[in-house]
Amino acid sequence: MAQYKIPVIPGDGIGPEIVAEGRKVLDAAGEAYGFDIEWIEYPHGAEHYLKTGELLSEDTLKELSGYDAIYLGSIGDPRIPPGVLEQGILLNARFYFDQYINLRPVKLLKGVETPLKDKTPEDIDFVVVRENTEDLYIGVGGRASAGKSHGTAEIVRNLYHVKFGLDIETDADEIAYQIGLISRQGTERVIRYAFELASTREKQLASVDKANVMTDIYGFWREVFTSVAGEYPDIETDFNFVDAICMWFVKNPEWFDVVVTPNMFGDIITDLGAMIQGGLGLAPGGNINPDGVSMFEPIHGSAPKHRGLNKVNPIATIWAGAMLIEQLGERDAANAIVGAIETNLIEGAVKTYDLGGSSGTTDVGDDIAGRVMQAR
Ligand code: IPM
Ligand code: MN
DSSP: OEEEEEEEEEESTTHHHHHHHHHHHHHHHHHHHTEEEEEEEOOTTHHHHHHHOOSSOHHHHHHHTTSSEEEEEEOOOTTSOTTHHIIIIIIHHHHHTTOOEEEEEEEOOTTOOOSSTTOOTTTSEEEEEEEOSSEEEEEEEEEEETTOOOTHHHHHHHHHHHHHOOOHHHHOSEEEEEEEEOOHHHHHHHHHHHHHHHHTTTSEEEEEEOTTTSHHHHHHHHHHHHHHHTTOTTSEEEEEEHHHHHHHHHHOGGGOSEEEEOHHHHHHHHHHHHHHTTOGGGOEEEEEOTTSOEEEEESSOOOGGGTTSSOSOOHHHHHHHHHHHHHTTOHHHHHHHHHHHHHHHHHOSSOOGGGTOOOOHHHHHHHHHHHHHHHO
């Protein structure tokens, strides 16, 4: 029998509740499909940070390097200023493990209502491949005030001076900037992954950028896309400006099969994607390093106001669990879990408030776990 060791970080807010249901369903899948999971719990998140000062230390990251996949609940707590936990835990892990693919299926499951009039599960079924380690997420930026020098701010001042003949020191008294950077290697690998994925699906790949304005960075993205596309002559491709693709996701979601996007735009368009697939409670994601440590999570946050109420929808997290187990090679079990989610939704008797029901988080977990057992 296959044995898997899976580190699990339940995290903050509703994290522990939804992860408990995800574990329940994965354990049931193990029983049905003949594998065993040993869960290794990590306390990281707001509480642990407040108690110990640790976000996610080098030692913890090294320890986690010994595994193939991490199961993550959600991170975020009102007691801690925005950015601290996100950068210190979530982004830290994404970068440390070089999880360069953020895979986000946008699939309207049967039994779920989309806010898009007249669209059906046939129309809404695509995958967003979000670059996950570069772009505006690299964390290079700063602020400067008149008369004060703050290292890199000096460079920005010079840039302004050379490019626009503007002297920021006298023309603006306070500036802030954030730099987006993409590398050829970083862009190529995510685009190649998307082409490979498209080869296994409908052979269509849409690229997202804003090459009409940020010509340096996204012009480069297009250039790299075009050169990789040369290796995949049978895949149909097109370029979309990010603002336009938001419109098409709403108007013609059936046009899309695989979508590849730089990090920042990917963050934004996948929240839109989540809504057209029925809500954040139904949207999973995987932070993937095909040759390293991956990490699976719902794309929603920690919803602190719902914490401890046995109220929220665990399906996004359960689905993320299916993606995790698929990454470990248990494809049948993964399909069974997604199938069980879908039958739960079609029957519609056990559902949480976001889907118009009144069942608890645990009821939905029990229902789906039961269906996974029966499917076998
Ligand atoms: C996401 C989240 C994160 C992101 C935040 C919490 C750092 O919004 O996974 O989409 O921006 O990537
Ligand atoms: Mn996001």
